[in-house]
Amino acid sequence: MRSEIKHIVIAGAGLMGASMGQIFARGGYSVTLYDIAPEGIDKARELVAINQRALIEQGGVSPAQSSETLSRMSYAMGMEDFKKADFVVEAIVENMGVKQDFWKKASEAVAEDVVLATNTSGLSITEIAKAVRGPERFCGMHWINPPHIVPLVEVIGGAETGKKAIEIVRDLALSVNKHPVMVRGDPKGFILNRIQFAILREALHIVDNGYATVKDVDDVMKYGLGMRYACIGPFETADLGGLDTFYRISSYLFADLSDVKEVPESLTRLYQEGAFGTKTGKGFYDYGEGGAERAIAKRDRDFLKISKRLYGDSEKTEK
Numbered sequence: 001m002r003s004e005i006k007h008i009v010i011a012g013a014g015l016m017g018a019s020m021g022q023i024f025a026r027g028g029y030s031v032t033l034y035d036i037a038p039e040g041i042d043k044a045r046e047l048v049a050i051n052q053r054a055l056i057e058q059g060g061v062s063p064a065q066s067s068e069t070l071s072r073m074s075y076a077m078g079m080e081d082f083k084k085a086d087f088v089v090e091a092i093v094e095n096m097g098v099k100q101d102f103w104k105k106a107s108e109a110v111a112e113d114v115v116l117a118t119n120t121s122g123l124s125i126t127e128i129a130k131a132v133r134g135p136e137r138f139c140g141m142h143w144i145n146p147p148h149i150v151p152l153v154e155v156i157g158g159a160e161t162g163k164k165a166i167e168i169v170r171d172l173a174l175s176v177n178k179h180p181v182m183v184r185g186d187p188k189g190f191i192l193n194r195i196q197f198a199i200l201r202e203a204l205h206i207v208d209n210g211y212a213t214v215k216d217v218d219d220v221m222k223y224g225l226g227m228r229y230a231c232i233g234p235f236e237t238a239d240l241g242g243l244d245t246f247y248r249i250s251s252y253l254f255a256d257l258s259d260v261k262e263v264p265e266s267l268t269r270l271y272q273e274g275a276f277g278t279k280t281g282k283g284f285y286d287y288g289e290g291g292a293e294r295a296i297a298k299r300d301r302d303f304l305k306i307s308k309r310l311y312g313d314s315e316k317t318e319k
């Protein structure tokens with residue numbers, strides 16, 4: 001399998017693909033962002049410009065470094081660049097059928113030794129791999145939104161993934177200063193989304209039962225758990241708190257936590273109304289005119305502050 005990587009093709013120039021492209025380009029790789037929709041390409045250019053401006057304003061990169069990053073990025077609606085790809089990562093729509101259709105074509109279009117990865121949020125890698133020519137070179141590479149700031153990347157092997165492919169993807173993540181974590185057994189949702197959605201299920205349960213408002217739950221996370229979890233994980237927290245105490249709390253609390261199997265009515269209703277959050281201007285909160293852009297900009301500013309403080313400058317120095 002090809003471990004020398006110079007040119008990377010990212011399929012799906014959306015929210016994730018556009019951001020991942022900047023990380024690879026900043027790390028010295030030449031990047032093609034491929035999308036089937038012209039709007040996808042236009043939006044990607046816009047997103048990249050917004051992200052780069054924010055990074056410059058925050059002192060994350062200099063204007064010269066930013067122009068160099070941009071000079072390594074190109075955009076395409078045809079699959080010609082797949083032929084010269086040394087690595088392909090896919091970030092298209094989260095749908096098994098669409099992903100399998102894409103991978104059938106893409107794995108035929110690239111050289112046989114090129115490692116391939118999907119950024120699926122939690123679909124089975126083994127299942128997607130059924131459409132791939134050479135499934136031993138295929139694995140999951142799950143980035144976290146916004147990928148140009150958050151350090152974690154989950155690397156997931158499917159039933160047929162070879163050890164070498166996992167190593168190549170792990171090394172690629174390390175080469176752009178990301179923090180890879182290996183996921184074994186291809187569990188749905190991998191690790192991050194299993195934890196994230198366990199939290200969301202309990203947060204909905206709390207609000208639906210009237211124990212707290214949406215904002216109060218967000219405040220508990222931001223001012224309590226979130227601050228803690230930026231520094232120590234749940235096992236470190238338990239060790240520091242005392243496993244005797246954590247055992248006793250678990251023995252009466254676990255049975256009271258939500259274990260619903262269906263999506264709760266409150267979230268279903270918002271989904272059916274088309275209230276998708278910042279992308280439509282309304283979700284759990286109402287964003288009003290310009291509110292969504294302000295929320296995204298504030299998130300990125302705050303994340304960058306934490307990132308700089310805890311991990312130093314996570315932006316890659318030139319390769």
Ligand SMILES: NC(=O)c1ccc[n+]([C@@H]2O[C@H](COP(=O)([O-])OP(=O)(O)OC[C@H]3O[C@@H](n4cnc5c(N)ncnc54)[C@H](O)[C@@H]3O)[C@@H](O)[C@H]2O)c1
Pocket residue numbers: 011012013014015016017034035036037039040041090091092093094095098102119120121122142143144145
């Ligand atoms: N948004 C997140 O927070 C997040 C986090 C981690 C992983 N992911 C995963 O990343 C993937 C992309 O998510 P996103 O939020 O960037 O979506 P998005 O809707 O912003 O972008 C998807 C892009 O893929 C393009 N596309 C669709 N079908 C295609 C095809 N067959 N070939 C080429 N391009 C195609 C669309 O035109 C669009 O531009 C999904 O699998 C998602 O689950 C998303």
